[in-house]
Amino acid sequence: MTSGSDSRDENFSELFELVCSEKICAEKVVKGIVVSVDDNFITLDVGLKSEGRVPVGEFEHGGKKIELKQGDKVDIFIERYEDKSGEIVLSREKALRAAAWDDFGKAYRDGTPVKGTVYSRVKGGFMVDLGGATAFLPASQVDVRPIKDITALLGVEQPFLILKMDKARENIVVSRRGILEGANAEDRARLVSNLQEGQKVEGIVKNITSYGAFIDIGGVDGLLHNVDISWQRVNHPAEVLAVGQKVTVIVVKCNIEAKRISLGLKQLTPDPWSGVVEEFKVGTHADGVVTNVTDYGIFVEVKKGVEGLVHISEMSWKKNMHPSKVTAVGAALKVMILDVDMVKRRMGLGIKQLQPNPWNDLVKNFPVGHVFDGVITSVTDFGLFVNMYDEIDGMVHINDVPESENDRKRLEQYHKGDTVKVKVLEIDPLKERIALGIKQLDVTQGRPSCNIKKGTVVTGVISAIDNDGIEVTIADGISGTIRKTDLAKDRHDRRTERFAVGEKVDAKVIAIDKNGRRVGLSIKALEIDEEEQVMAEYGSSDSGASLGDILGMAIGRHDKN
Numbered sequence: 001m002t003s004g005s006d007s008r009d010e011n012f013s014e015l016f017e018l019v020c021s022e023k024i025c026a027e028k029v030v031k032g033i034v035v036s037v038d039d040n041f042i043t044l045d046v047g048l049k050s051e052g053r054v055p056v057g058e059f060e061h062g063g064k065k066i067e068l069k070q071g072d073k074v075d076i077f078i079e080r081y082e083d084k085s086g087e088i089v090l091s092r093e094k095a096l097r098a099a100a101w102d103d104f105g106k107a108y109r110d111g112t113p114v115k116g117t118v119y120s121r122v123k124g125g126f127m128v129d130l131g132g133a134t135a136f137l138p139a140s141q142v143d144v145r146p147i148k149d150i151t152a153l154l155g156v157e158q159p160f161l162i163l164k165m166d167k168a169r170e171n172i173v174v175s176r177r178g179i180l181e182g183a184n185a186e187d188r189a190r191l192v193s194n195l196q197e198g199q200k201v202e203g204i205v206k207n208i209t210s211y212g213a214f215i216d217i218g219g220v221d222g223l224l225h226n227v228d229i230s231w232q233r234v235n236h237p238a239e240v241l242a243v244g245q246k247v248t249v250i251v252v253k254c255n256i257e258a259k260r261i262s263l264g265l266k267q268l269t270p271d272p273w274s275g276v277v278e279e280f281k282v283g284t285h286a287d288g289v290v291t292n293v294t295d296y297g298i299f300v301e302v303k304k305g306v307e308g309l310v311h312i313s314e315m316s317w318k319k320n321m322h323p324s325k326v327t328a329v330g331a332a333l334k335v336m337i338l339d340v341d342m343v344k345r346r347m348g349l350g351i352k353q354l355q356p357n358p359w360n361d362l363v364k365n366f367p368v369g370h371v372f373d374g375v376i377t378s379v380t381d382f383g384l385f386v387n388m389y390d391e392i393d394g395m396v397h398i399n400d401v402p403e404s405e406n407d408r409k410r411l412e413q414y415h416k417g418d419t420v421k422v423k424v425l426e427i428d429p430l431k432e433r434i435a436l437g438i439k440q441l442d443v444t445q446g447r448p449s450c451n452i453k454k455g456t457v458v459t460g461v462i463s464a465i466d467n468d469g470i471e472v473t474i475a476d477g478i479s480g481t482i483r484k485t486d487l488a489k490d491r492h493d494r495r496t497e498r499f500a501v502g503e504k505v506d507a508k509v510i511a512i513d514k515n516g517r518r519v520g521l522s523i524k525a526l527e528i529d530e531e532e533q534v535m536a537e538y539g540s541s542d543s544g545a546s547l548g549d550i551l552g553m554a555i556g557r558h559d560k561n
Helices: 002-025 092-110 177-194 358-365 523-538 547-560
Strands: 028-037 041-045 052-055 073-080 088-091 114-122 125-130 133-138 157-166 171-175 200-208 212-216 221-225 246-255 260-264 285-293 297-303 306-311 332-341 346-350 371-380 383-389 392-397 419-428 433-437 457-466 469-473 479-483 504-512 518-522
Touching (some): 052 088, 073 092, 088 092, 092 114, 092 133, 092 157, 114 133, 125 171, 133 157, 157 177, 171 177, 221 246, 297 332, 297 346, 306 332, 358 383, 358 392, 371 392, 383 419, 392 419, 469 504, 479 504, 504 523, 518 523
Parallel strands (some): 133 171, 221 260, 306 346, 392 433
Antiparallel strands (some): 041 052, 073 088, 114 157, 125 133, 157 171, 200 212, 200 246, 246 260, 285 297, 285 332, 297 306, 332 346, 371 383, 419 433, 457 469, 457 504, 469 479, 504 518
């Protein structure tokens, strides 16, 4: 019994020691002896009851393969004593990480660089071999500015800063950009302190953006803004510069405190605007080339680096013509100099001034009252445009088209290209406006002004009402307007809602247009006249009667009569 008991105690003791040794050996780095090597795994003896296998790939880092043979010793990390297959779970990568972790931790705390090699691209960045341990390099941390091709960086050992370490997850994040920014900061401070405005420097175009180009002037970047690239119009820097191009630039501005450098390219050539006032005198002609066509005009280069604008109002004697119908980019164009502003570097140009002013002949050939046949060039909601002379159109307002039962149908019978007989009602050469009429050709719809005189009282029928006043039709078809301020003497009675379409009103004629086409009317003026007439007839300076008393007496006497 004693021997059996001793045997059980001995077995228990051995088992206890084995379990303890397994726990002690787990999750630590040990020396392993290579038992065998095949294409996929390396089998290692770590001094426990069973062997473990490690994938061959864990012995490859940064594109370098470690050649192993039977009997070689290597550091290996024991993750678990055994897996489902009864094998010990080993990790070469974790062994390297554990061995280097202390050094990386110190570098992370001190902010000192560590050496590493970029060896592969992954989603969101690149993998870096830090002497056996693997780190992640985000794409945003590769360089101070985005770079499209990093081929030159692959396989090259270089310094990195550790941005983040997570021992529990065994993650390391590094940055190459931090190294460059630190070096650039020192170089920039040293270079900026030695730079002077107006100094010429050699550089290489490093990056191009929509607003300018970044030039490397010896390890430090300066900005060459669009406005400083050329005296001529530059829509995008890529039209003039290319990445990698060598350029000579001038230091335009150097901010030592902000360590910012502004560069210029156009400053190396003479200012083309120098002497422009003497060369391009107002009123003279110039030959140029169209550089841009916009909705509001045409830009013309009259001299290399000197542009002027032909505003849409100065393109043609014909109104409402789009610039694209006049010329195109690259076309040669003769212009007249209208004005030069050296302060704003602006030049006003004109095209229509090179052609005879058709308005001079128009006034002679188309006097007011003249009747002619014209071609309709456009039909709008408010009237017709009829060609008169050359490129000049006159307008027949809808109110000057023969009336119909429905005003909206007045223009339905007219179409673009039709020939129509019209009468000249008004010409204003200064405002370049021409009023034509069709209904004035019909004596039954004409608007003779000879029967209406300013100051007379007329009776009309209200034809329209809006917030600004009312429209009235008087005898012989003449239209009149009563503004809101003329609806009544009393401010409280100047409400348009007091009136209704079709209602008759009496008003005084206070204005007539020079062609007798419209009249201005006033109920207010009529009320004032009537009031003054009553005062003159019934009132006296010493009667002591009020205006209300006088009006009462006048009304009473009128009723008796």
